[in-house]
C-alpha cells in the first residue's frame with residue numbers, strides 16, 4: 417500500500433513501507449511521520465502496540481527504513497487527512513549516524529552537496545512529482561495530436577544555438593560537441609514523418625550563474641512540416657495550456673504542499689496569450705524603468721518587466737534577425753527581423769519557449785550560414801533538406817525545468833531536476 421492510496425482504506429489495516437521522516441512524543445503517545453515517495457503519513461503509537469514497536473517509535477533515527485502496519489483513520493487535522501493507528505513497526509535498516517540533513521534550515525551549498533539525500537526531503541518530493549506530470553502532459557499532448565516521438569543525437573558535429581555555449585569533446589581525434597538542441601535533426605525527421613517531437617537532455621556551456629540557467633537541461637522540441645509561424649504559436653499556446661491543466665488536475669496535492677494556488681495558474685492560461693513584437697516589447701520594458709535598446713537581448717530584468725506588464729504568458733515575436741540563430745526564416749515584409757517568437761512565462765519565470773519558422777530555400781540558408789560565419793561542410797546534410805522536397809516548416813523548444821519552476825512556483829530551476837548541472841557543480 418502507498419500513502420497516496422490511504423483514503424480508499426479507512427478502517428482497514430495496511431502495510432506501508434517507507435522511511436522515518438520525523439517523530440515526537442506527547443505523554444504516553446508517540447508519533448512517527450513516515451514517507452514512502454507518494455506522501456507522508458503520521459502514525460500514532462500507543463502502549464497498546466507491542467512493546468518493541470513502542471520502544472522503536474522512540475529510538476529509531478531519522479531516515480530509518482521500515483515496514484509499518486496500522487489501521488487507517490480519517491482525521492481532518494492530520495496532514496493529508498489520514499492517520500495510522502500503528503500495530504507494528506519492523507525496521508529494515510537503522511542508520512548508525514545522524515542523517516546529515518536535519519529538519520532545521522541548511523545553506524544552499526550544503527544542500528546541493530547532499531543533493532542525493534536532499535531529494536528525499538520536504539519540497540523536493542512534490543517538485544519532482546510535478547516534473548513527472550509535466551513530462552507526461554507533454555507526451556500526452558503530442559500523442560493525441562498524432563505526433564511521432566523520435567530521437568536526436570547527443571554527440572554532434574555542429575552548433576545550433578551559437579558557438580559560444582558549446583561543450584567540445586574529442587571524438588576519436590575529431591572535434592565533436594554535446595548537442596545544444598535536437599532541432600536540426602528534427603527538421604530532417606519532420607520531412608520524413610510529418611509531425612515529430614522529442615524530449616531529451618541538451619547541453620549549454622553557460623558561463624552565467626543565474627537561477628534560470630543549467631548547463632544540462634531537458635528540452636521538449638517539436639517540428640512540423642507545412643507549419644508556418646502563426647500555426648507554430650497556436651501549437652505552443654495549446655501545449656502550454658494543456659500542461660498547466662493536466663498538472664493541476666493530477667498533482668493537486670503536490671501543488672498544495674508547495675503552497676501553489678492552482679487557480680492562479682489556471683487564470684494565467686485561460687485567456688489567449690499576449691503577443692507583442694520585439695520592438696513593442698522594448699518600449700514596454702523601457703516604460704517599466706528597465707533600460708534596453710533595440711537590438712539588445714532580453715536580460716532577466718527585461719523579461720520580468722514584460723511578465724509583470726502582462727500577468728500572463730506573452731509571445732515576443734519578430735526579433736532582429738542578427739540576435740537570433742542562423743536557421744530562422746526572415747519575415748517576408750522585413751528581412752531585418754526573423755519569423756520567430758519567445759514565450760515569456762508569467763511571474764518572472766523567464767523565457768520558457770524559443771521557436772521559429774525555418775529557412776526553407778538553399779539560397780537563403782547558404783547566405784545565412786555565411787552571414788553567421790559558419791562553415792558549410794558540417795551542415796551539408798542540413799542544406800540537403802532544402803535541396804529535395806523543401807517545405808515551409810516550423811518548430812520550437814520548451815525548457816522543461818523553467819516550465820516546472822513556473823508551475824511549481826519555485827524560484828530556482830536547480831530544484832526542478834534531480835541532479836542539476838551548473839557552472840560550478842558536477843557533484844553529486
Ligand code: 4AD
Nearest residue numbers: 597599629630633637767768769770771812813815
Ligand atoms: O531558446 P532556445 O535556445 O531554443 C533552441 O534551442 C531552439 N533550437 C529550440 C527549437 O526551436 N527547437 O532554448 C529553448 C528553451 C528556452 O526557451 C528555455 O526555456 C530553455 O530552452 N533553455 C534553458 N533552460 C535551462 N538552462 C539553460 N541554460 C537554458 N537555455 C535555454
Ligand code: MG
Nearest residue numbers: 758767769770
Ligand atoms: Mg531562446
